[in-house]
Amino acid sequence: MTSKWTSRLIIGLTLTFLIGPFFIIIFAGMSAGDFMTFPPDGLSLKWYMKVFTVESFRESFALSLFLAIFGTIAALILGVPAAYAISRYNIPYAETIKTVVAAPIIVPGIIVGLALLRYLVVPLSFTVTLALFMAHTALVLPYAVRVVSSSLNNLRSDMEEAAVLLGCSRIGAFMRVVLPNIQSGVLAAFILGFVTSFNQVPVSLFLSGPGVRTLPIDMLSYMEITYDPSVAALSALLALLSVAIVFLAEKFLGFSRYV
Amino acid sequence: MFQNNREGLALALPAALFTAILFLLPVGLLLSEAFKIGGQWSLQGYVDFASKPLNQTVFLRTLKLGFLVALTSAIIGYACAFCIVNLDGKNRGRVFGLVVLPLMISPVARTYAWIVILGRTGIVNDAILALGLSDTPIRILFTETAVFLGLLQLFLPLMIISLVSALENLPKDVIPAARVLGASWIQVFTKIILPLTKDGLVMGGTLVFTGSLTAYITPAILGGSKVLMLETLLYQRVNVANDFVSAGIIATILITMSFGANLLLKRIAKARS
């Protein structure tokens, strides 16, 4: 029985280390005082309220949301066919294509941001927003391909052949037979992509301009100027939002097996 | 498998071309800048970069922190993953979900919590003062310890996830079999678990090490300019001095080390089997 308690202790300590800090920011954001302290000087929800009134937070939240939604959709539009091709066809240079598509995962984001700034935004007058959109699409793409691929690999390809023999075109077979059976994988890819994109920081460090800032960057610069609990409150709100999304995704999709 | 490979290529190419042209090409150009000094191809940039003591310190520190975080998370990861796979189905899912959860939360939020914990008026200092261990608050924030803790919290889940899936794939009953044959727990770990889960360890190790090397937010928030790491150094060089040569060099170092770590770990894994 001791091993059972040791095991519980190890899991308990690890989870405290991983998750405990979030409870702390939730409380830190509830401070009634003007500075960050823990335990907070009295309790109030004023900083949680303030977050919604800060103009720059609202704008940067909108930008981050836009990038996360449309960047991920674009990544899926590119990624689903690519995943399908990789899993169903014996394409030439398959390894090269896989490596290229997966590359954004290992290129540090800060370099990506800088590179796009120097070679697309400045010389080719891409707007910062467009560059951000492209960077986010490329960053989400590897996740989209990976998650959708694993869904496809769990789906036997003879189903498509059966559909073709019953009269479907190849595209018809994909729409009628493949897509309905990988939709939870595609949805999981969307959620993973959305969260990855929304939380992405380094890419946007150099890709920001007047009025064009992603939310995490805005939080970083706010922190440099002010040391009030509103960033804690905002962090707590974002954390709760993520928890809600992940909870729903886990409940309906069994999300954690896709991560 | 379908035979029409041209059709397959047509499906895969848009994604590959998008990434290659709009992502990899600009990055490649940036990296190549480090080899050009005054319009000439040269390695002088690297020589200059390597000769600066600050750069040396930052490089070694980044490597050291990456290694320490990877090692620590491997140790905690094995203990924790082993406990998780021994839970029954329902609890296993719940605990696993809680381990995955932090990955979905903004790293800014995750790192920010440490300011509250480690700051001058944070929990740790409150405790130290209350216990009379020191008369004045200790500086923990903006030290390597703070950055280490932040990175560990950020990347430990990746290691646990990799090891849990490796341990789940362990053939059933090998551990009891080894025990029955007289192996001690240490022998069970070194002779059975480690060799059979090394792929998971390599995967987790690469993710954690690479993640720590290329982390920006954690060193920026918890280390500041006192504890620069390669990414924060890069940001500073560009922002303060418009120094794209250094940026290209740091970028090359980071990418090379990420690749190198992966290859090295793979090789170690192969050699042990």
Added chain:
Amino acid sequence: MSNAFVSLQKLSLAYGQTVVVPELNLDIREGELIALLGPSGCGKTTTMRAIAGLMTPQSGKIHIGGVDMTHTPANKRGIGLVFQSYALFPHLTAFENVAFGLRLKKMPVSEIKSRVEEGLNTVGLSHLADRKPAEMSGGQQQRLSLARSLVMEPKVLLLDEPLSNLDARLRLDMRTELQRLQRATGITMIFVTHDQAEALALADRIVLMKDGVIEQVGTPDELYNNPASKFAADFFGFENIFAIKGSNIIGSNGSLTANFDAENGHLAWRPSAISVGSGPFQGTVMGVSFAGEQREYVIKTDFGQIKAANPAADPVYEIGTLVAFDLPSKSAWHLPNVGNDS
């Protein structure tokens, strides 16, 4: 050639650089039930996939119903295929699985309904129309898959290892069911199998394949009793096959002098043709196993190993016993030297 319904002419099939079937010629009559039989890797499934249009031949022609279909896409050939895995659509009900192909034909809804109901009825699944495949047993899934192909009224129905995923009892039911359906519909059926018993029980004609080449084509009787090659003999249960040299037969360890009638080629005996207990030859019992109606022996001799069988009621010879046995000339099957057998 003129009465061939499915005709494969000089068909060559390859995956990339790997040639699976070098050159294959085969004619199948309308309404025949044909088995493509052979060990795994013999090219039988590849040949079936080529007939279905799921793979393009390197060269050669495929005629179906007198029309050259070599380059007709799979969805325009009008051929049914029952996959080994059944390949049912997991997101659709049994009814919708069967209706899938009919809907693509833009058939009126009322006709689809009656055809699907009839199809489900034929395979005895009317009561499960609203179930999803995952809620059905293996046997039911197989019949559903069959119904899905049959409602399309295919010119040819292909079946990939149709009985391999079923347990012993269901296998017997399904055999009868397939024969019944074939008689009732008159559809030309080609099924792929590695199981000689299955091929013997079901097929009108068997096409035995090895390494992409047809070894022998014939009725079950012909293949069982008159195998044309050493491979065919081995496949159909002649477990004792020996080369003849002069008046000797050659085993793996040596030769046995005896006066057999044949002068060259091979002699083959089924275990049941060799009885233990009396005879001119001697060997040591290495293994005995009880197999219901008979008892099977493995006997070690000076020239090699022999597999023999006695009626189960006969006395038992224990392992290690020295026994006498006979290789009766009259029950030996003679294989003259041909082609690739040596």
